[in-house]
Amino acid sequence: DAGVTQSPTHLIKTRGQQVTLRCSPKSGHDTVSWYQQALGQGPQFIFQYYEEEERQRGNFPDRFSGHQFPNYSSELNVNALLLGDSALYLCASSTQGDYNSPLHFGNGTRLTVT
Amino acid sequence: DAKTTQPPSMDCAEGRAANLPCNHSTISGNEYVYWYRQIHSQGPQYIIHGLKNNETNEMASLIITEDRKSSTLILPHATLRDTAVYYCIVRVLPPIYNQGGKLIFGQGTELSVKP
Numbered sequence: 374d375a376g377v378t379q380s381p382t383h384l385i386k387t388r389g390q391q392v393t394l395r396c397s398p399k400s401g402h403d404t405v406s407w408y409q410q411a412l413g414q415g416p417q418f419i420f421q422y423y424e425e426e427e428r429q430r431g432n433f434p435d436r437f438s439g440h441q442f443p444n445y446s447s448e449l450n451v452n453a454l455l456l457g458d459s460a461l462y463l464c465a466s467s468t469q470g471d472y473n474s475p476l477h478f479g480n481g482t483r484l485t486v487t
Numbered sequence: 488d489a490k491t492t493q494p495p496s497m498d499c500a501e502g503r504a505a506n507l508p509c510n511h512s513t514i515s516g517n518e519y520v521y522w523y524r525q526i527h528s529q530g531p532q533y534i535i536h537g538l539k540n541n542e543t544n545e546m547a548s549l550i551i552t553e554d555r556k557s558s559t560l561i562l563p564h565a566t567l568r569d570t571a572v573y574y575c576i577v578r579v580l581p582p583i584y585n586q587g588g589k590l591i592f593g594q595g596t597e598l599s600v601k602p
Binding site for chain 1: 519521523528529530531532533536538574578580581588589590591592593594595
């Protein structure tokens with residue numbers, strides 16, 4: 374049973390460009406959350422998608438947007454990249470409403486903005 | 488803001504028990520305490536979680552105080568492979584059911600297991 378898979382594993386972009394990161398949730402999960410982890414910091418919550426809608430959002434600008442597809446997979450889009458967007462981007466999946474079950478994380482996409 | 492406080496670092500001798508403390512004094516009655524660990528910038532790995540009662544699984548034990556304001560993660564026989572950053576997290580419930588349930592991470596505890 375495949376866990377959470379993310380692609381690509383590494384990415385290098387230039388300031389001002391746009392990037393799309395992809396996530397496939399663990400089988401049986403219907404909710405996808407995205408987190409940003411800067412070097413040496415704990416992951417920061419970006420937003421969560423359920424039933425193809427954004428359900429919760431952290432303190433991130435509108436340059437960060439997402440999408441969830443009918444098969445529950447998700448994309449994270451970041452526009453007008455800044456140097457400060459360099460980070461590990463983590464995707465986590467879960468079952469909505471089941472707070473007694475853990476989120477499962479992928480191994481992330483390492484984004485470097487130059 | 489994180490709802491938990493952890494020591495930034497701890498050392499443990501290989502084969503000994505590692506006891507990692509966590510304070511969560513503002514936890515609400517229906518919020519769970521979750522523990523994850525992260526090795527070498529891989530994704531966080533789930534360890535254990537609990538609400539009120541102590542919990543044990545194949546990886547660790549979780550001891551939650553009766554007032555629920557603090558907890559301790561116990562790795563009974565630490566190995567070198569347990570060297571990682573350990574995060575104690577309160578799972579924040581959404582204001583509306585089925586509208587979230589995010590994890591708010593703090594800085595975690597960097598555990599070093601030494602031979």
